[in-house]
Amino acid sequence: MGQQQLLLIILGVIIVGIAVAVAVTMFSDNSVSANRDAMATDMLHLAAKARHYYGRPSSMGGGSRSFVGVTMDKLVTTNFMNNANGTYVILGTPNADSVVFRGTGKAVLPDGVSNPIVEMAVYASGPQPLRVIQ
Numbered sequence: 001m002g003q004q005q006l007l008l009i010i011l012g013v014i015i016v017g018i019a020v021a022v023a024v025t026m027f028s029d030n031s032v033s034a035n036r037d038a039m040a041t042d043m044l045h046l047a048a049k050a051r052h053y054y055g056r057p058s059s060m061g062g063g064s065r066s067f068v069g070v071t072m073d074k075l076v077t078t079n080f081m082n083n084a085n086g087t088y089v090i091l092g093t094p095n096a097d098s099v100v101f102r103g104t105g106k107a108v109l110p111d112g113v114s115n116p117i118v119e120m121a122v123y124a125s126g127p128q129p130l131r132v133i134q
Helices: 001-054
Strands: 085-089 098-105 118-121
Touching: 001 085, 001 098, 001 118
Parallel strands: none
Antiparallel strands: 085 098, 098 118
């Protein structure tokens, strides 16, 4: 083979290598974004359940217009607390006017160590926008 043919083969290998590296990076970014979107849907489900608890009378297992006493067990099943999208917990102690949920995703961030974390506060007036922690 001539030098020109060898250079073309080497150039082709380099271009394919760069294309594969870019594709892997794009796939990783897309999986994190999809995981955050799925967690946002789960958090809205939790917010709806918390509002339902808030408005239900205590004689029916609710909070009687308070979030005090709400637990994940009262809102969702164990399978939902740790599902394919993430793990969900209540942060701190719910008070009469609010409860805060935190979700830790299953995807791995580009740093290769941490997972996406999102939080949502639910007030008597309704849920607040989702906060992306990482």
